[in-house]
Amino acid sequence: MIYTKDLAYAHPNGRLLQFPDLACEGGKALLITGASGTGKTTLLHLLAGLLRPASGDVRVGGLSLPQLKPAAMDNFRGKNIGLVFQASHFIASLSIKENLLLPSTLVKAPVSQERLLQLAEKLRIAGLLHKKPAHLSQGEQQRASIARALLQNPQVLLADEPTASLDDHNCEAVAQLLGEQAQQQNAALLVVTHDNRLKQLFRDHIQLT
Ligand SMILES: Nc1ncnc2c1ncn2[C@@H]1O[C@H](COP(=O)(O)OP(=O)(O)OP(=O)(O)O)[C@@H](O)[C@H]1O
Numbered sequence: 001m002i003y004t005k006d007l008a009y010a011h012p013n014g015r016l017l018q019f020p021d022l023a024c025e026g027g028k029a030l031l032i033t034g035a036s037g038t039g040k041t042t043l044l045h046l047l048a049g050l051l052r053p054a055s056g057d058v059r060v061g062g063l064s065l066p067q068l069k070p071a072a073m074d075n076f077r078g079k080n081i082g083l084v085f086q087a088s089h090f091i092a093s094l095s096i097k098e099n100l101l102l103p104s105t106l107v108k109a110p111v112s113q114e115r116l117l118q119l120a121e122k123l124r125i126a127g128l129l130h131k132k133p134a135h136l137s138q139g140e141q142q143r144a145s146i147a148r149a150l151l152q153n154p155q156v157l158l159a160d161e162p163t164a165s166l167d168d169h170n171c172e173a174v175a176q177l178l179g180e181q182a183q184q185q186n187a188a189l190l191v192v193t194h195d196n197r198l199k200q201l202f203r204d205h206i207q208l209t
Pocket residue numbers: 011012013014015017034035036037038039040041042043194
């Protein structure tokens with residue numbers, strides 16, 4: 001479960017952004033849309049504890065993220081929050097498997113080979129694990145980045161424009177996969193986007209203005 005209360009953020013030299021309260025339970029999905037500049041990315045970074053709010057609260061599983069010290073926040077994020085972006089940000093010289101395992105190594109929470117293979121099978125990337133990221137299509141890279149985000153079995157899955165660079169077929173497939181996987185793992189899924197195609201695919205929706 002993730003929820004926010006009276007959340008506001010002041011960009012350095014920028015205006016104060018105030019956000020509507022939101023809540024999403026494990027296994028459920030929430031779509032967050034809004035025109036360019038309304039603060040979608042800022043909100044997602046606040047939800048991930050990558051930015052600290054000027055005021056208000058973000059709670060994940062009852063824990064208040066703004067109260068955590070930076071190192072504790074990094075550790076909590078690594079174990080409890082999965083992130084998916086428009087670009088997959090893989091390290092080019094590492095294989096997909098090595099890229100997937102890297103975050104787990106960093107937070108010293110190793111995952112089993114079995115878990116990795118199981119997830120890779122589900123996301124149809126099992127045959128691609130030994131390849132370098134550049135040898136994967138965009139849709140395959142996006143499925144691999146979803147696998148990376150889910151590997152730690154996070155409480156919350158946050159996706160920032162996960163479908164913006166995908167064609168209609170891959171857009172629907174990726175949205176469906178995100179929803180299915182979050183539901184199966186009982187993670188709260190929050191998707192931030194200006195991709196109107198997603199409005200038809202997610203029932204719960206809030207719009208930033
Ligand atoms: N580093 C920064 N310093 C100052 N202002 C910023 C900074 N980053 C973003 N902003 C401002 O904060 C507001 C929200 O930006 P944000 O990137 O969160 O919007 P967005 O809805 O994700 O936009 P887009 O859809 O174009 O990516 C904008 O008005 C932007 O100009």
